[in-house]
Amino acid sequence: MDDLKQSTERVIITVLGKDRVGIVSGISTVLAKNGANILDLTSTKMGDLFIMIMLVDLIGSKLGPSDLHKKLVSEGKRLRVQVTVQHENIFEYMHRV
Amino acid sequence: MDSIRKEDIIETINMLSEQRLNIRTVTLGISLLDCVTNDIDTTIELVETKLLRGAGNFVNTCKTMEKKYGVPIINKRITVTPISFLLEPLVARLGSKRATDGAIKLANSLDKCASEVGVDLIGGYSALVQKGITNGAQALIESLPEALSSTVHVCSSVAVADSKSGINVNAIINIGKVIKRLSEVTDKGFGNAKLVTLSNPPIDNPFMAGGFHGIGEEEMTINVGISGPGVIKSVVHKSRGVDMMTLAENIKKAAFKITRVGELIGRETSKSMNVKFGAVDLSLAPSPNPNESVAEIIEEMGIGSTGMHGSTAALALLTDAIKKGGVMGASSVGGLSGAFIPMSEDLGMMQAITKGSITLDKLEAMTAVCSTGIDMVAIPGDTTSDEISAIILDEMAIGVYTNKSTGVRVLPIPGQKAGEKVDFGGLFGRSQIIPVKKFAVSEFVQRGGRIPPPITSLRN
Numbered sequence: 140m141d142d143l144k145q146s147t148e149r150v151i152i153t154v155l156g157k158d159r160v161g162i163v164s165g166i167s168t169v170l171a172k173n174g175a176n177i178l179d180l181t182s183t184k185m186g187d188l189f190i191m192i193m194l195v196d197l198i199g200s201k202l203g204p205s206d207l208h209k210k211l212v213s214e215g216k217r218l219r220v221q222v223t224v225q226h227e228n229i230f231e232y233m234h235r236v
Numbered sequence: 237m238d239s240i241r242k243e244d245i246i247e248t249i250n251m252l253s254e255q256r257l258n259i260r261t262v263t264l265g266i267s268l269l270d271c272v273t274n275d276i277d278t279t280i281e282l283v284e285t286k287l288l289r290g291a292g293n294f295v296n297t298c299k300t301m302e303k304k305y306g307v308p309i310i311n312k313r314i315t316v317t318p319i320s321f322l323l324e325p326l327v328a329r330l331g332s333k334r335a336t337d338g339a340i341k342l343a344n345s346l347d348k349c350a351s352e353v354g355v356d357l358i359g360g361y362s363a364l365v366q367k368g369i370t371n372g373a374q375a376l377i378e379s380l381p382e383a384l385s386s387t388v389h390v391c392s393s394v395a396v397a398d399s400k401s402g403i404n405v406n407a408i409i410n411i412g413k414v415i416k417r418l419s420e421v422t423d424k425g426f427g428n429a430k431l432v433t434l435s436n437p438p439i440d441n442p443f444m445a446g447g448f449h450g451i452g453e454e455e456m457t458i459n460v461g462i463s464g465p466g467v468i469k470s471v472v473h474k475s476r477g478v479d480m481m482t483l484a485e486n487i488k489k490a491a492f493k494i495t496r497v498g499e500l501i502g503r504e505t506s507k508s509m510n511v512k513f514g515a516v517d518l519s520l521a522p523s524p525n526p527n528e529s530v531a532e533i534i535e536e537m538g539i540g541s542t543g544m545h546g547s548t549a550a551l552a553l554l555t556d557a558i559k560k561g562g563v564m565g566a567s568s569v570g571g572l573s574g575a576f577i578p579m580s581e582d583l584g585m586m587q588a589i590t591k592g593s594i595t596l597d598k599l600e601a602m603t604a605v606c607s608t609g610i611d612m613v614a615i616p617g618d619t620t621s622d623e624i625s626a627i628i629l630d631e632m633a634i635g636v637y638t639n640k641s642t643g644v645r646v647l648p649i650p651g652q653k654a655g656e657k658v659d660f661g662g663l664f665g666r667s668q669i670i671p672v673k674k675f676a677v678s679e680f681v682q683r684g685g686r687i688p689p690p691i692t693s694l695r696n
Contacts, residue, residue, distance in 0.1 A: 151240070153249050181242055192245050205303055223249060225306035227240065232500040233493045234244040236564065 148197040149178070149227045150204060152211065156220025158189035166191070166222070169214045173207055175200040189220075194227065248493075252306060255466035256528055257494060259501050260521040261311040262298050263359075263442035265449035265457040265514060266290050268317040274325035276338035280345045283322075287314065287349040290456055295354040297508050301501050309501065310463070310523075310663075314350065315447040316360035319343075324372035335375040343383035343390050350389035357430075359391040359447035364437075367401040367686065369410075377410055381417040384427045391445035397435035397632035399639045403687040405629065408433070412625035412681075419617065419648040428647040429612065429664055433628050435635030435642050440514045440570040443521065446643055457514035459571060460502035462562075464494040465520050466527040468554070472536040483537070484557040491518070491561025499566045515570025518562035519607055520554075522582035524665035530554070530575050531584025542577075542584055543594025543602075551575060552605035572641055574607025580660060580667035581612050589668045596627075596670050604634050609642035614658050614667045617650040624648070626677040629687075637690050 154166055163182070170177060170193075179194040197204055208224040215222035251257040271282035291314055298312045319342060327335040343361055350358040361383060363373035380392060394411055397403040411433050419425030432445040439450020442459035449457070471490045475483050498516040506513035522530045531542035534550045555575045563569055579585050579599070588594040596613070603609045609631050615624075628644045635642035649658050654671035 151245060153245060155249070183242065183246075190246060192242055194240075208303065221253075223252075223306050226304045229305045229307065229497065229500060230240045230245055230248055232496045233248055234241070235239065 148204065150195050150197060150224050151227050151230060152193040152195055153223045154189075154191040154215065154220050156189060156218065157187055158184065159218070162189060162218050162220055163191060165214055165218050166193070166211065169210050170195060173200050173202050173210065175207060251464075251467050251493070255464070255470050256525070257464045257467050257497065258308040258310050259460060259498060260463040261313050261442050261461040262309050262501065262505055263313040263315055263447060263459045263461065264291055264294050264511070265315045265440065265453055265459060267449055267453065267455050268319075268322060272322050272325060274329045276326055276330075276341060279322055279326070280342055283342065284345055284349055287316075287346075288352060291349075291353040291355065293509065297505055300508070301505055304504075305501065307497055307501060311356045312354070313442065313444060313447065314353070314355050314358045315442070315449040316346070316358065317451070318360055318362040318364055318448050320363035320370070320373040320376040322372070323375045324370060327371035327375050332371065332375055332378070335372070336379045339375050339379035340383050340386065343379065343387050347387035347390050355389070357389050357391050357444045359393070359444050360449055361390050361392040362394065362448045364395045365404055365407045366395055366398045367404060369404070369407055377407070377414060380414045380431065381421055381427070384418060384430050385421045391430045391447065393432045393434050393437065393446045393448060393643075395434045395437045396628070397636050399436055399636050400689055400693045402689040403435075403629065403632045403636055405681070405686060406684050408625045408628050408632070409621075409681060409684060411628065412621035415624050415646065416621045416648065419650055424658055424660065425617070425647045425649050426660055426664075428645065429660060432643045432645045433632075435632045436640060438571050438641055442517050442571055443519065445645060446572070454512045454514070456511045458502055458506040458509065458511055459514040459517065460498045461517040461519060461521060461571065462494050462498040463521045463523075463528070465522050465530050465533055467494055468520065468558070469527065469529075469533045469536050472533055480553060484553055487554065487557035488561030491558045492565045495562035495565030513568070515568040516562070516566040517571025518559055518566070518569055518573040519571065520558055520575045522576060522578065523663055524581055524583050524586070526583055529582045529584035530577050531582050531588055535584060541591045541593035542588040543598045547598070548602050548605060551577070551602050555606050572607040574640075576608045576611065577602060577606060578608060578612035578645075578665075579670070580614060580665040581663060582665070586665065586667055589670055596672060600630060600634070603631065603642055604638060607641055609635070610644045610646060612664065612667070613646045614669045615646050615648050615672050616654050616669055617648050617652050619648050619672050622678040622681045623672060625681045627672070629681065633687070637692075639692070
């Protein structure tokens with residue numbers, strides 16, 4: 140079991156909610172304004188549900204993960220979608236030996 | 237997205253939201269062996285300094301982990317060295333009565349420290365008396381009714397049996413009396429929720445009330461207790477109609493993922509606090525909330541109501557699959573590591589009493605294949621101390637003769653009869669009072685002494 144990646148501050152942002160105009164733009168605007176770099180982005184639909192997953196690097200960001208989280212959750216409320224921000228390691232850990 | 241697949245991310249999010257996956261407890265173990273003195277006030281001063289310094293930043297560290305990984309950590313707890321060790325020199329110097337008073341003072345100091353550092357519970361107000369009772373252990377046992385009724389966060393365990401020493405019946409007679417007394421001096425007899433009698437206790441148990449920082453442990457450690465009955469229930473639901481082996485395989489795969497979350501949180505917390513990472517306890521910890529019940533998993537397997545014939549086999553399959561899946565996911569496995577079926581704390585178990593599918597006898601049988609034993613069971617207020625001791629004796633026999641941990645946490649509810657209801661609040665849940673059979677047991681219990689260890693303990 141390798142030690143956790145500490146050199147990077149990469150988070151996975153997931154956005155879940157009913158599909159509507161402006162979700163991608165709303166979330167990515169918050170990220171751009173705060174200097175968080177989107178490394179990868181994918182989206183999918185499950186029935187009515189829109190799911191967007193972003194891999195984001197916070198190294199150059201003006202805000203820490205916690206403050207960015209607050210801003211994104213508040214933007215999520217405006218867009219009526221659920222936003223979660225989690226360090227990428229949890230996904231690596233759960234799905235890889 | 238590098239090596240992380242989209243499907244895996246969605247699965248994780250689903251586990252954390254819909255299936256209520258969480259870390260049930262992160263527990264910081266702290267040795268108090270360096271606080272042993274023959275003066276109670278000096279001991280208390282040393283204990284407080286050590287706890288406040290060692291655990292000062294603990295709750296905040298856990299909160300940071302919750303935010304960073306998006307995983308709720310339901311309880312933050314401390315375990316300490318069994319307090320009876322701290323009492324030994326006091327009895328020698330002060331005599332047993334004043335040492336017992338000192339013990340109560342120490343319990344209150346632990347309680348104050350727990351409040352101050354913000355943990356939910358502090359475990360280790362404990363004694364190990366598997367083979368015999370030392371003076372310090374006796375003082376601790378005598379202090380229990382007052383120590384547990386005058387504190388909020390303090391949890392106690394008394395180890396009265398193990399597979400190498402047998403069963404200390406004298407200690408069990410004492411504990412029967414303590415349980416009766418506690419039920420009289422605390423509201424709804426709730427004090428007994430903070431006292432468990434154990435066989436073969438692990439030294440790194442993160443769960444309460446049985447957790448203590450055992451002899452042979454590091455100065456300080458982090459132990460993690462996982463949860464996740466909702467995740468397993470969902471897997472079992474999707475496995476409808478498959479044969480037993482396939483069902484076990486499916487549970488194993490999910491157990492691996494649940495355990496990995498515990499491993500990650502444990503490693504990161506210990507690294508951040510510069511404390512050794514102890515172990516992940518692979519127990520499935522239930523709660524009184526829907527979708528967090530072990531009994532519901534048994535029912536999802538195809539048993540109409542938990543306690544019906546087939547429940548023991550279902551629980552055995554479940555417990556074993558969780559361990560097999562979990563052991564690959566953790567660098568070190570410890571604690572109780574088996575499914576919990578606490579009567580008042582598991583929604584499905586509560587319903588099973590109401591429906592009449594589970595009895596005290598069937599519960600006892602099921603505890604032969606899981607870890608907690610007869611846990612959080614409300615019994616009639618008129619149950620005698622000898623009857624309580626007999627319940628404990630049976631459960632200890634299961635532990636000793638099957639080489640596993642078991643415990644008894646029963647709550648005689650004063651003035652209430654079988655069939656009536658009691659609500660303890662929060663995670664302690666609510667329960668219908670279960671009947672206890674009324675035939676003579678005193679002549680057997682009062683023989684006292686020690687039941688010798690089984691022949692299977694001679695392994696060298």
